[in-house]
Amino acid sequence: MSDSVIQIDNLEVRAGGRIILSVENLSIAAGESVTVLGPNGAGKSTLLKCCLGFFKHGSSGQVRLLGENVPRLGAAGLSRLRRRVGYVPQVLAAHSEVPLTLREVVAIGRSGIAGLLRPLGQNDWRIVDEWIDRLGLGQLAGNAYSDLSGGEQRKALIARAMVQLPELLVLDEPTANLDLFWREQIVGVMDELFRQIHMTILLVCHELEVIPPCCRRVVLLEDGRISSDGTPEEVLTTERIASLYGGSLTVVHNGDRHAVIPSGGMER
Amino acid sequence: MSELIVWLADWAPVMVGGAVAGASTGMLGVYIIGMRIPFLGVCVSHAALAGAVFGSLFGLSGPMLLVPALAGAIVTAMLLGMLEPETTRININVLMGLLFTLSMGLAFLGIGLFDKFDMSDNNVRNLLWGSLIYCRWSHVALMSAVAAVQVAFVVLFYKEMRAIMFSRFHAAAAGVHVTFVWTIFLVLTAAVLTVNFQTIGGLMIYSLMANPAAAAFLLVKGHGRALGVAMLLGAASGLGGFVISAVADLPTGAMIVIFSSTLVGLSAVVNYWRRRGKSGLGRTPMR
Numbered sequence: 001m002s003d004s005v006i007q008i009d010n011l012e013v014r015a016g017g018r019i020i021l022s023v024e025n026l027s028i029a030a031g032e033s034v035t036v037l038g039p040n041g042a043g044k045s046t047l048l049k050c051c052l053g054f055f056k057h058g059s060s061g062q063v064r065l066l067g068e069n070v071p072r073l074g075a076a077g078l079s080r081l082r083r084r085v086g087y088v089p090q091v092l093a094a095h096s097e098v099p100l101t102l103r104e105v106v107a108i109g110r111s112g113i114a115g116l117l118r119p120l121g122q123n124d125w126r127i128v129d130e131w132i133d134r135l136g137l138g139q140l141a142g143n144a145y146s147d148l149s150g151g152e153q154r155k156a157l158i159a160r161a162m163v164q165l166p167e168l169l170v171l172d173e174p175t176a177n178l179d180l181f182w183r184e185q186i187v188g189v190m191d192e193l194f195r196q197i198h199m200t201i202l203l204v205c206h207e208l209e210v211i212p213p214c215c216r217r218v219v220l221l222e223d224g225r226i227s228s229d230g231t232p233e234e235v236l237t238t239e240r241i242a243s244l245y246g247g248s249l250t251v252v253h254n255g256d257r258h259a260v261i262p263s264g265g266m267e268r
Numbered sequence: 269m270s271e272l273i274v275w276l277a278d279w280a281p282v283m284v285g286g287a288v289a290g291a292s293t294g295m296l297g298v299y300i301i302g303m304r305i306p307f308l309g310v311c312v313s314h315a316a317l318a319g320a321v322f323g324s325l326f327g328l329s330g331p332m333l334l335v336p337a338l339a340g341a342i343v344t345a346m347l348l349g350m351l352e353p354e355t356t357r358i359n360i361n362v363l364m365g366l367l368f369t370l371s372m373g374l375a376f377l378g379i380g381l382f383d384k385f386d387m388s389d390n391n392v393r394n395l396l397w398g399s400l401i402y403c404r405w406s407h408v409a410l411m412s413a414v415a416a417v418q419v420a421f422v423v424l425f426y427k428e429m430r431a432i433m434f435s436r437f438h439a440a441a442a443g444v445h446v447t448f449v450w451t452i453f454l455v456l457t458a459a460v461l462t463v464n465f466q467t468i469g470g471l472m473i474y475s476l477m478a479n480p481a482a483a484a485f486l487l488v489k490g491h492g493r494a495l496g497v498a499m500l501l502g503a504a505s506g507l508g509g510f511v512i513s514a515v516a517d518l519p520t521g522a523m524i525v526i527f528s529s530t531l532v533g534l535s536a537v538v539n540y541w542r543r544r545g546k547s548g549l550g551r552t553p554m555r
Binding site: 054081082083097105108110112113142144145 | 298425427439447
């Protein structure tokens with residue numbers, strides 16, 4: 001029995017008559033921090049959705065998540081599995097009309113775990129408050145979620161995922177549309193979670209700067225296929241990134257952080 | 269004094285019926301407006317109308333008309349609940365638009381057939397506009413029973429509905445049984461709208477659903493508070509609109525709609541002044 005948190009074999013996803021994702025083999029072990037990187041449309045979000053059972057139609061192959069065969073799970077089985085995974089989707093959700101407070105939004109993470117017909121108990125709310133404080137949102141707990149800034153909302157969604165006390169944290173573009181300050185805040189949160197509670201983290205992004213220092217494995221996805229898999233220094237070479245994104249780009253590795261510096265025109 | 273007592277006794281079922289309908293649809297509105305699918309109410313209530321029209325064509329009348337009306341509403345609600353936007357690649361609002369126009373088409377086709385078969389369509393025309401002033405205790409009892417089921421549902425699935433209102437996708441990601449709870453909610457929506465629809469009409473029900481919730485969202489934050497305030501404002505709209513119409517001798521339905529719309533306007537003013545007070549500058553945009 002392997003200790004893989006995610007094990008994908010011969011996964012193929014078709015949409016609109018073409019293959020949008022084809023992964024021969026991908027294995028992520030417990031305790032790893034892995035970043036799946038690739039340009040827009042590379043199939044990153046589709047990969048995550050397949051892992052969580054959100055993309056069943058038109059897919060074939062085997063996807064095992066936390067030991068469960070995802071394509072074979074029914075609705076109840078999927079719900080049980082998703083409670084073990086803290087998933088932060090790319091979409092921020094909630095329209096300006098929704099009157100929920102930040103504390104109520106974070107508590108959504110305990111809703112599945114508590115089970116049907118059971119209200120959230122004292123222990124659930126203690127966990128909720130603990131994670132709100134831990135992510136520095138204590139002062140905003142009673143504020144309307146829709147009144148928060150994009151960065152605060154993103155942190156709230158990470159707290160929402162963490163109150164599930166998950167075995168795996170999955171983040172889909174967690175810094176999308178955030179400024180430099182909030183991007184660094186989110187990168188810091190991911191790094192702390194990995195170092196302090198040894199959380200297995202699967203991050204999906206398209207910017208090298210978002211890769212947290214704790215990440216020692218990068219999987220490069222290109223046109224729905226894994227083109228490279230290794231340490232950030234091995235995968236994120238100037239040649240590879242320039243060929244992927246086009247144009248003259250220089251990759252800089254500064255300690256555990258990585259960045260791209262444009263050094264000329266863009267060509268794809 | 270005795271005249272007032274007689275008047276109250278005569279109109280008590282109408283006032284209680286208006287208040288129950290307002291509270292019930294106001295509660296529903298919190299979720300429907302929160303999820304930005306206000307068209308759901310119109311879509312489902314017109315499907316109920318189509319069902320009632322064809323029920324009437326087949327000779328049903330009185331409370332029996334509720335059966336085909338409920339069937340039409342439930343089929344439509346289930347269609348909306350079962351079709352997943354990701355699979356159909358159609359936005360739920362577009363889907364509701366399609367179902368709404370289809371049910372309207374069917375309803376008017378049915379109304380047209382009354383002439384063809386030399387039948388009276390008075391029964392179904394009343395459904396379109398409602399007949400609150402003819403509300404009797406038997407109607408109130410049915411409306412109250414459905415409202416009680418609705419309250420029980422919200423109490424039992426409080427945390428699930430809070431998650432679904434935030435986002436069905438986020439709720440599913442957190443392991444909430446979204447399809448199960450959402451389907452029950454849609455069936456309940458169909459029942460609430462059908463039962464209230466024959467009393468307050470297909471058009472007025474939309475305002476009683478949308479306006480109290482919209483006003484509550486402007487006044488309070490928090491799931492429970494929004495539900496409470498929306499129910500109160502809904503009940504106040506149903507009751508207040510009727511009282512104004514009775515005193516001023518104006519059409520009841522129109523007064524309820526205008527009264528509930530006025531409550532939204534007043535709530536927006538309160539929200540504005542509250543935010544202006546907080547910011548100190550009066551430049552904070554309204555939520």
